[in-house]
Amino acid sequence: MSKSFERYQKRKLISSYFSVILSIALVLFLLGVLGLLVINTKKLANHFKEQVAITVFLKDNAKEVEINQLQKSLAMTEYTKTATFVSKEVAAEEHSKEIGENFLDFLGYNPLQNSIDVHLKADYVANDSIKKIADELSQKEYVADISYDQPLITLLNENVKRMSFWILIASGVFTLIAVLLINSSIRLSVFSKRFIIKTMQMVGATKRFIRRPFIWNSIKLGMIGALVALVAMAGVLYYADTKMPQLQLLSDPLALASLFIGIFVIGIIITWISTYIATQRYLNLRTDDLY
Numbered sequence: 001m002s003k004s005f006e007r008y009q010k011r012k013l014i015s016s017y018f019s020v021i022l023s024i025a026l027v028l029f030l031l032g033v034l035g036l037l038v039i040n041t042k043k044l045a046n047h048f049k050e051q052v053a054i055t056v057f058l059k060d061n062a063k064e065v066e067i068n069q070l071q072k073s074l075a076m077t078e079y080t081k082t083a084t085f086v087s088k089e090v091a092a093e094e095h096s097k098e099i100g101e102n103f104l105d106f107l108g109y110n111p112l113q114n115s116i117d118v119h120l121k122a123d124y125v126a127n128d129s130i131k132k133i134a135d136e137l138s139q140k141e142y143v144a145d146i147s148y149d150q151p152l153i154t155l156l157n158e159n160v161k162r163m164s165f166w167i168l169i170a171s172g173v174f175t176l177i178a179v180l181l182i183n184s185s186i187r188l189s190v191f192s193k194r195f196i197i198k199t200m201q202m203v204g205a206t207k208r209f210i211r212r213p214f215i216w217n218s219i220k221l222g223m224i225g226a227l228v229a230l231v232a233m234a235g236v237l238y239y240a241d242t243k244m245p246q247l248q249l250l251s252d253p254l255a256l257a258s259l260f261i262g263i264f265v266i267g268i269i270i271t272w273i274s275t276y277i278a279t280q281r282y283l284n285l286r287t288d289d290l291y
Helices: 002-039 041-049 064-076 088-099 127-138 150-191 194-202 207-243 253-284
Strands: 053-058 080-086 115-120 143-147
Touching: 002 041, 002 150, 002 207, 002 253, 041 150, 053 064, 053 127, 064 080, 064 115, 115 127, 127 143, 127 150, 150 194, 150 207, 150 253, 194 207, 207 253
Parallel strands: none
Antiparallel strands: 053 115, 053 143, 080 115
8 A cells, every 4th residue: 555655656756847847848948949039030130131132234235344344343342242143135034934925026126134133241231321332333334224122121121120129028028937937837846845844844954954955856857857948949950950051040159059058057047046935935834824
């Protein structure tokens, strides 16, 4: 009978520990994913900004040497990420694919112009910066026109600012939620041992002596939960980097290491503080109040 009761108590204890570890791991994992998003917000924003292109249309009488010189000079400027020459023939083929028929058969000639697609670095994707670049390029005699989507650039910059703001708000709110959830799990774990705490206190054990094993046990659970969360985060990060290598999610190992260490430390600190507060509460309660 006693062995059966001991096995029941052991299963109950393991189940309690497992639920605490699982809740800590889940909360820290979600907090870590949000941290990854915060770290990579600028990269994501830069990636989308650098998809915007300025198209420099060239006159038909532009010489090949002038075109090559312009392309090379654009490629070497501080604001250019890539500068790609697109001939009128290639542009006609791409346009025909988009509309699903060869428009040259109807017109009998190619009305398109040779052009250079300039993708800017993210820091220069703003209407005022692009206007200065466009004004400078338009002064060249062999440049016919310069085209870029001004409303799209305005909308993109506004959305990036809005996204950054709400991500910071979400980070603060979710951090608070994480603390409350982990604290709740720890308090439930300590609640089940409140009679043991009071019994130890009644036989003369000091508060510090009583708290020590509870705190140490919770720290170990927090460490295990944090390790589980970090493994899951690493899996998500590896999968995202495999699917979207252009974002270079692993290009800043120092920031990633700081985040992983931060999540691990947060798991320890929250469990330590929560256990201290929970045990202190039951140490200060009268015996009648335990019921």
